[in-house]
Amino acid sequence: MTRPKYAITRYTTANRINHWINAGLFVLLLLSGLSMFHPMLFFLSGLFGGGQWARAAHPWFGVFFMLSWIGMIIQFWRVNLPAREDIAWSKAIVQVVTNDDEHVPPIGRNNSGQKAVFWAMTLLIPVLFLTGLLIWEVYFGEATSIGVQRVAVLIHSLAAIAAILVWVAHVYAAIWIRNSVRSMTQGYVTPGWAWHHHRKWFWDLASGQRDKTTPRKHP
Amino acid sequence: MSDLQSQDYVRRSASTMTPPVARSHEDQVAKLIDVSRCIGCKACQSACMEWNDLRPEIGHFEGSYENPMDLGPSVWTLMKFAEYENEQGNLEWLIRKDGCMHCEDPGCLKACPAPGAIVQYANGIVDFISDKCIGCGYCVKGCPFDVPRISKKDHKSYKCTLCSDRVSVGLEPACVKACPTGAIMFGSKSDMTHWAGERIEDLKSRGFENAGLYDPKEVGGTHVMYVLHHADKPSLYSGLPDKPRISPVVEAWKGIIKPLAVAGIAFAAIAGFFHWITVGPNEITEEDEEEAARALRGEREPDPEEKS
Numbered sequence: 001m002t003r004p005k006y007a008i009t010r011y012t013t014a015n016r017i018n019h020w021i022n023a024g025l026f027v028l029l030l031l032s033g034l035s036m037f038h039p040m041l042f043f044l045s046g047l048f049g050g051g052q053w054a055r056a057a058h059p060w061f062g063v064f065f066m067l068s069w070i071g072m073i074i075q076f077w078r079v080n081l082p083a084r085e086d087i088a089w090s091k092a093i094v095q096v097v098t099n100d101d102e103h104v105p106p107i108g109r110n111n112s113g114q115k116a117v118f119w120a121m122t123l124l125i126p127v128l129f130l131t132g133l134l135i136w137e138v139y140f141g142e143a144t145s146i147g148v149q150r151v152a153v154l155i156h157s158l159a160a161i162a163a164i165l166v167w168v169a170h171v172y173a174a175i176w177i178r179n180s181v182r183s184m185t186q187g188y189v190t191p192g193w194a195w196h197h198h199r200k201w202f203w204d205l206a207s208g209q210r211d212k213t214t215p216r217k218h219p
Numbered sequence: 220m221s222d223l224q225s226q227d228y229v230r231r232s233a234s235t236m237t238p239p240v241a242r243s244h245e246d247q248v249a250k251l252i253d254v255s256r257c258i259g260c261k262a263c264q265s266a267c268m269e270w271n272d273l274r275p276e277i278g279h280f281e282g283s284y285e286n287p288m289d290l291g292p293s294v295w296t297l298m299k300f301a302e303y304e305n306e307q308g309n310l311e312w313l314i315r316k317d318g319c320m321h322c323e324d325p326g327c328l329k330a331c332p333a334p335g336a337i338v339q340y341a342n343g344i345v346d347f348i349s350d351k352c353i354g355c356g357y358c359v360k361g362c363p364f365d366v367p368r369i370s371k372k373d374h375k376s377y378k379c380t381l382c383s384d385r386v387s388v389g390l391e392p393a394c395v396k397a398c399p400t401g402a403i404m405f406g407s408k409s410d411m412t413h414w415a416g417e418r419i420e421d422l423k424s425r426g427f428e429n430a431g432l433y434d435p436k437e438v439g440g441t442h443v444m445y446v447l448h449h450a451d452k453p454s455l456y457s458g459l460p461d462k463p464r465i466s467p468v469v470e471a472w473k474g475i476i477k478p479l480a481v482a483g484i485a486f487a488a489i490a491g492f493f494h495w496i497t498v499g500p501n502e503i504t505e506e507d508e509e510e511a512a513r514a515l516r517g518e519r520e521p522d523p524e525e526k527s
Contacts, residue, residue: 006515035332036357038481040235045353050353051353054353055355135360146365149360150360151468154472161483165483168491172495190511191508191514192505192509193503195503195507195508195511196504197503202511206514
């Protein structure tokens with residue numbers, strides 16, 4: 001892959017493969033799941049070969065998504081641990097969303113918005129997985145009582161809606177903060193990008209304090 | 220059932236548009252099961268199997284007259300036998316023909332996500348249109364009577380059709396036809412209610428002062444009704460629900476949450492779009508690159524708050 005001279009690696013090849021497996025499965029889950037949620041969206045089941053196929057495929061997408069997310073947890077939990085700087089950054093959220101970056105406090109590798117996405121998904125995905133098992137008619141239809149399944153399907157729906165809202169915010173933020181998408185497709189950011197958006201992380205790299213979780217090329 | 224009467228739907232699952240109603244000038248029908256006249260012969264079960272070509276697997280004797288032990292994808296009606304010791308210490312054998320109650324407000328239909336897989340005809344019959352069924356099992360969660368059963372063979376949901384195919388051509392359901400004691404009656408709902416009233420008078424005069432009609436209002440009434448000698452305690456009859464209703468959990472899931480969630484997701488996407496065209500993208504500048512380059516050359520030290 002061709003990179004500019006001073007490119008900084010933000011996401012390793014393993015990070016990126018894992019992320020895009022996740023992304024693909026999430027989109028498949030979203031489309032097949034919404035087709036069974038609202039009548040106006042039932043047409044989405046056609047993308048999977050019809051309602052029966054959407055119903056049959058959805059839980060399997062979910063199983064692989066859970067596995068894939070475990071990979072994400074292993075790779076990203078450390079960089080998403082809360083830090084003191086998160087409070088100041090969160091207080092400046094108005095400045096953040098209005099691109100008033102001069103008045104946004106410097107932050108490390110991830111800001112608290114990114115951390116919130118990670119931890120929200122880390123909470124929601126296991127909830128979706130477990131409640132999904134309870135309503136997986138083919139294999140677990142008789143495993144629990146109908147009363148339990150009713151509650152499970154309600155929690156599953158609510159958690160799915162929450163996850164979709166988090167996902168919309170995540171996708172939009174990636175589009176909004178230019179060149180973030182490239183960091184997850186080609187893996188690198190420019191020094192100016194790190195300087196602008198994650199200045200503490202930038203200084204960590206520049207001062208040679210090698211962050212164990214951040215493989216990089218020395219500029 | 221197959222889709223025979225597409226012009227007289229009054230309800231259609233997972234549909235936001237009004238179903239076809241041109242032929243909806245029809246009497247509401249009802250099946251009346253007079254439990255006090257049932258002798259437990261299972262002719263209705265046999266007739267149901269024969270008319271609908273159902274052949275459940277041969278099971279095992281479980282120490283009960285019930286055979287098989289539960290409704291199933293090929294068992295759409297089932298005699299349930301309960302032994303009840305009354306206040307006088309006498310044994311009463313309460314035999315109830317179980318199956319779909321054909322609710323006026325069907326929980327299965329409310330829960331179903333597949334358009335047109337569950338319909339209600341103008342005559343009140345609730346029918347599963349099997350080729351549209353996707354096998355999700357939501358109808359099982361919606362039903363207050365625990366009636367639908369999903370087949371392990373074709374992953375489709377099945378239940379009593381009230382012989383909608385027979386009724387549509389002016390015949391009574393197969394179980395009604397076969398009943399040797401007249402315990403199962405079929406006709407317009409008003410006629411059946413009237414007839415039940417006479418039976419209940421008769422039962423009351425013979426000492427069953429709590430005799431009554433089971434036509435639960437919580438689900439808008441049903442198109443299968445029972446005459447019970449103990450209408451004050453329906454649960455004596457192998458767990459017939461005392462107050463059946465669509466679970467509030469299902470009501471929340473299929474009521475308010477469904478439109479709110481879609482609106483919320485749409486709103487989030489639109490909000491993103493408007494952020495883009497007002498605040499706009501957040502791009503780095505040449506100065507950022509120059510500052511970063513200077514820092515990398517060691518020409519600049521971090522401010523105190525920039526250190527981690």
